Amino acid sequence: MNELNQQQVVEEEGMTLQELFHIVWLNRALIFLVTLWVAVLGIVYTYVIVTPQYTAETSLIVQFDIGDTSNSEYYALNIAQNLIATYKEFVVTNLVLNSVVDDIEALPADYSLGALSNSISISTTSGVLIIWIRVENKSPELAAEIANTLVSNSIAIANDEENGYMLLQNKLKVLDVAEVPVSPSSPNKLLNIVISVLLGGILALGIVFVKELFNNKFQSSSEMEKYLNIKVIAAVPGTTRERKQVE
Amino acid sequence: MIDIHTHILPYVDDGSPDLETSLELIKSELEQGVTEIFVTPHYYRFRGFMSTFSDNEKIFANLVDIVKSAGLRVNLYLGNEIFYDKNTLRMLKEAQVATMARSKYVLVEFSTMYEDEDLCEAINNLTAKGYIPIIAHPERYPYINKIDDYKIMRKMGAKIQINSGSLTGYYGKSAKKMVNKLIKEGLVDFAASDIHDFRHGDFLSGYKAVEKNFSKEVADKLFNNKDIFK
Amino acid sequence: MEFFQYRNVVIETPNSPEAEAYRKLELNIRMSDLDKPLHIIQSTSATAQDGKTTIAINLAAVYAEKGKKVIILDFDLRRPKIQRAFHKSNDVGLYDFVVNDKDVHDLIIHDESGIDLLLTGQKLSYPHIVLQSNKVIEMVHQLGKEYDYVVVDTPPVLSVTDALVVSKFVDAVIFVVAYNQTKKENARIGLEQLRQNNANVIGGVLANIDVRKTQGTYGYYYYSHYDEKE
Numbered sequence: 001m002n003e004l005n006q007q008q009v010v011e012e013e014g015m016t017l018q019e020l021f022h023i024v025w026l027n028r029a030l031i032f033l034v035t036l037w038v039a040v041l042g043i044v045y046t047y048v049i050v051t052p053q054y055t056a057e058t059s060l061i062v063q064f065d066i067g068d069t070s071n072s073e074y075y076a077l078n079i080a081q082n083l084i085a086t087y088k089e090f091v092v093t094n095l096v097l098n099s100v101v102d103d104i105e106a107l108p109a110d111y112s113l114g115a116l117s118n119s120i121s122i123s124t125t126s127g128v129l130i131i132w133i134r135v136e137n138k139s140p141e142l143a144a145e146i147a148n149t150l151v152s153n154s155i156a157i158a159n160d161e162e163n164g165y166m167l168l169q170n171k172l173k174v175l176d177v178a179e180v181p182v183s184p185s186s187p188n189k190l191l192n193i194v195i196s197v198l199l200g201g202i203l204a205l206g207i208v209f210v211k212e213l214f215n216n217k218f219q220s221s222s223e224m225e226k227y228l229n230i231k232v233i234a235a236v237p238g239t240t241r242e243r244k245q246v247e
Numbered sequence: 248m249i250d251i252h253t254h255i256l257p258y259v260d261d262g263s264p265d266l267e268t269s270l271e272l273i274k275s276e277l278e279q280g281v282t283e284i285f286v287t288p289h290y291y292r293f294r295g296f297m298s299t300f301s302d303n304e305k306i307f308a309n310l311v312d313i314v315k316s317a318g319l320r321v322n323l324y325l326g327n328e329i330f331y332d333k334n335t336l337r338m339l340k341e342a343q344v345a346t347m348a349r350s351k352y353v354l355v356e357f358s359t360m361y362e363d364e365d366l367c368e369a370i371n372n373l374t375a376k377g378y379i380p381i382i383a384h385p386e387r388y389p390y391i392n393k394i395d396d397y398k399i400m401r402k403m404g405a406k407i408q409i410n411s412g413s414l415t416g417y418y419g420k421s422a423k424k425m426v427n428k429l430i431k432e433g434l435v436d437f438a439a440s441d442i443h444d445f446r447h448g449d450f451l452s453g454y455k456a457v458e459k460n461f462s463k464e465v466a467d468k469l470f471n472n473k474d475i476f477k
Numbered sequence: 478m479e480f481f482q483y484r485n486v487v488i489e490t491p492n493s494p495e496a497e498a499y500r501k502l503e504l505n506i507r508m509s510d511l512d513k514p515l516h517i518i519q520s521t522s523a524t525a526q527d528g529k530t531t532i533a534i535n536l537a538a539v540y541a542e543k544g545k546k547v548i549i550l551d552f553d554l555r556r557p558k559i560q561r562a563f564h565k566s567n568d569v570g571l572y573d574f575v576v577n578d579k580d581v582h583d584l585i586i587h588d589e590s591g592i593d594l595l596l597t598g599q600k601l602s603y604p605h606i607v608l609q610s611n612k613v614i615e616m617v618h619q620l621g622k623e624y625d626y627v628v629v630d631t632p633p634v635l636s637v638t639d640a641l642v643v644s645k646f647v648d649a650v651i652f653v654v655a656y657n658q659t660k661k662e663n664a665r666i667g668l669e670q671l672r673q674n675n676a677n678v679i680g681g682v683l684a685n686i687d688v689r690k691t692q693g694t695y696g697y698y699y700y701s702h703y704d705e706k707e
Contacts, residue, residue, distance in 0.1 A: 217657045218664070221683045224654055227661055228668050233509065233680030234502035236535070237486065237495045237688050238528040238655065333599050336568045367480050372566035399480040 026219075027208045034207060035200035042196025052184035055136045056143035058151050059175040062087075062129040077127075083171060084124050084131060090168065091133070091154045092117045099153045106142055120150065130175060140181045147178035248470045249283040250276060250450060251347065252328065252354060252383060252408060252439035256306055259298035260289040262443040269310055272442060273319060279451035283322045285439075285475070286310070287354055290344045291330040300327070300345045324348035328383055331355045331369045336376060346378065352475060354408070356383040362390040367403065374404040381406045384441060386413050386425045397434045406436040409469075411453025414438070430461060430469070438469035483531055483562035487538035488590050494688045499535040502682060503543075506536075506649065509679045515648040517621045519629040521640040522653040523667030524660070528684030529653045533630040534562045534592075541591035545625035548585065548593035550617065552643055553632045554604035557597040563588050570598030574616065575607055581616050593624070608642045617646060634667035644676035652678055656685045 024031065062083050090096065097113045107116075119136045133151060137143035151174055158168035218224045221232040254262020255272050263269040276284055288303060289296040307325045314323060326347040329335055338344045339353065346353050353373060357366060366382075373380040382405050385391050397407060409429065413422040429435050438457070440450040450470070457466040486495040506515060520533040533549060540547035551559035551570070560567040565586055573579040586594040601607050621627050629647055631640040644650050650671060654664050671678050 216661050217659060218654055218661060218683065219657060221681075224664075224681055224683055228652075228654075228664060228681060230652060230668060230678065230681040231509075232683055233505035233651070234498060235683040235686050235688070236498040236502060236528075236532060238531050238685035333568075336566060365479065368567065371561055371564070372568060375560070375564050375566035403480065 023208065023212050024205070027211070031201070031204040031208060034204035035197060038200030038203060039193065039196045042192055042199070046187050046189050046192040046196075050187050051138050053136045053138055053186045054140035054143045054181040054183075055134050055185035056140070056147040056178040056181050057132060057134045057176070058147045058178035059130055059132045060151055060155070060172050061175045062131070062171055063173055080129050081126070083168065084129070087131060087154070087168060087172065088122050088124070090158070091122065091150060092120060096150065096154045096157060099157065100146060100149050103149050103153065104142070104145055106139070106145070116146070119146070133178075135178070136185065140184075144178045144180040151178075248279075248281045248450070248454065249285075249472060249475065250281045250440050250442070250470075251285040251326075251381070251437050251472075251475055252287050252410075252441045253284055254286075254288060254328075254441070254443045255284065256286045256288040256303060256310065256325075258306060259303060260291070260296045261294075262288065266310065266313060268444070270313060270317060270319075272444070273314060273321060273323075275445070276440070276442070276450065277319060277321055280454075281450060282320070283324070285324045285326050285347060287326040287328045287347075289330065290327050290338075291356075292332065292334075293330070299343050301342075303327075303345065326352075326354055328354050328356055331357060335369075336372055339376075339378070347381070347475060350475070350477070351377060351379045352381055352406070353378045354381045354383055357385075357388060359387045360389070362388075366391070367399065370400060370403045370405045379404065379406060381408050381437065383408050384410045384413070386410070386422045386429070387418055392425070394428065394432060394434070397429060397432075401434060401436075407434060408437040408439055409435050410441045411438055411450045411470075412441065414453040414456045415449045417449060427460065430457065430465065435469055437472050437475070481558065481561060483534060483558070485534050485538050485562065485590075487535045487542060491542070496535075498688045499532075499539050502532070502536060502651075503539040506651070506679065510649070513648075515679070516625065517617065517627040517629065517647040517649070519631055519640075519643055519647040519650045520653060521631045521644070521650060521671075522633050522655070522659070523635050523663040524633050525636065527633065527653050527655040527659050528682075529633070530558050530562065530630050532651070532653055532682060532684060533628050534559070537592045537626070537628045538590060540626045540628075546593075546623075547591075547626040547628065548595060548620060548624050550595045550620070550627060550629045551597050552608060552629050552639065554597050554601050554607070554639065555632060555637065559594055559630060560596050563590075563592075563594060565594065565596065567596045567598065570596035571607075571613075572598030572601055575601065575610070575612065581620070595620075605638050605642050608639055614646045621648075634670055635663060641670060641674045641676070644671055644674055648677065649679045650676045652681045653684050654681060656683055658685065 062080055094113055097116050101107045101109065101111050101113070101116065121134045121136075123132045123134070124130070133147055135143050135147040135150065137146060155172050155174070158172065159170055218227070221235050224230070225232050253272075253276070254260055255269050257263045257265050257269045263272055273284065286307060288298060290298070303325060307323070311323055314321065324347065325345060327345040329344050335344070335355070339346065355369065355373070357369075370380055382400060385397070385400070385407060386409055391397070401407065407429070409426045410418065412418055413426045416423045426435070438453055440453075442450070454466050454470045457469060486493060487499050490496060506518065509515075518536070520529040520536070522529045530553075537547045537549050549559055551557045554571070557567060563586075565588070569584050571584075573584055574581050581595065584595060584598070586596065588594055607613060617627065617629075629643060631643050634640045652668055652671065668678065
């Protein structure tokens, strides 16, 4: 019995690269089908199930008199940075968001401020006095409208003569008005398709190799020789459909 | 029409008991439109039906005379319905049992209860020796219930004979269903009466049933198959 | 119902690569023991339908092609198949030799292909005992002297002990495995049993491969699509 155990150990080692490729080739139909199906699923998901989102972008610029301050440009830049940071927080305060909800007809009165705030992203680059605001929404018109309203409202609120905020007052000016986005920003269709195909391929290969692992039949005479410790003296055709043959 | 399977030969099996009955049976066949009758007594060892060909020939000759004197315009041929066993080939060779009117056709039957001899092997043996086996009423064998089996049998060179009683429901619903399916698939070669007595004179009813469910051509092909004479 | 068809490619398509594969088998058998020529060759496998009968008949055909005197002994007494391969009727064979003491030469069938056949005949009750009897062993050795080659078809090793019994009095055993069909474990156990019985297993044969798609004996294989339509 020990001999046989040893034999089996020898057999389980080493699968040559050629054998690997051969297995893949043998199962090409399966691989193709699985990949195709996963890709189809991915496409269906991307094109049908996922709601496309549109992103509208607007920007504003910080401006203030350098003459306001008596000191160096460095000091002015510092103030500018403070201003920008403050604005960033300011624009997503409930005060501002509520005013946006109020002003836009399409948004119901109980529209979640959290959701609104999540759809807004603000970016700045240090050293640059421009603030970009992007709003994402499934309706392109709404995205633009929210962006523009957000910006104009925040500026208006800040500039309000009575209740304004001095730090921000008269310092902000719209640079680019948000236009209605033409094409969706997400999902990235091409990327999704590529990922689906890759995933499909990986899954398919996984299936194939598991199948191979459990394969308990002879696929070649060298396999036969190794496993049975016998010399294979011929490989012949058979009449494969010998039994129960009916036309 | 041609009836290739009857038990009209008197004395020798569980069919007609005497000459008078035989005559009556022949008359009833004639009334149904049958003009060619193959008289095929059982050769069935287990049931004690072991009348040899030479004995049958004598009785047959007598029957033919009587029929002629009665003026019945019908042609009679002698054959056998052989219950296939290991002696069949030898007995065919030694002419102890008969082929159908001395042709290559051999009418064989098997158990209606269980599969004791591999049917395929029987067909192989018979065709190897140059005979054409006709399987008698296979729709009555419970162990053959797939269409594929019939295809196999025919592919091996056998012919299929169904009983007209199966068409009228005499042998039950499943037999009737089977024969209709078989006719639809074109797997039936002959339809015959297997007439033993007056219990079921359904040759004509069977013909009409096929004519109704399929067509006159199909019915003629089954009930009037002249291949038996080739 | 069991219906099977055998293709003897050496006889039917002698110029095909399929036939060549069998010639290679014959060559390798001869090459495997040049000191002691092998006359009596047994074909067996682990499980049923692995291809041993097909190999037996084709190997015999190769011998016949070379002008050698060859006989096939159907020692698969439980499910004989040689009669189907040559379309003969299985009415006389080993049974008559064993039970009725007939001379084996009267029972041998001379097929037109030049191959002689000893079929099984009727069913024997105790096949493994019969195959161990001196009578049979002596008969096989006698035939071994009269013929250039004796090819013996036996049942699969794992079903019954017949194959092991026979392996004791043949010159060589070839072990057949079917591509992508025979389970490795079964093949291993079957071969082990043969070896434990001191059978002279001279080699293995991989069956059911597509010879047209292979590159040498150690290449990879696909299913053989040998169609009847060809």
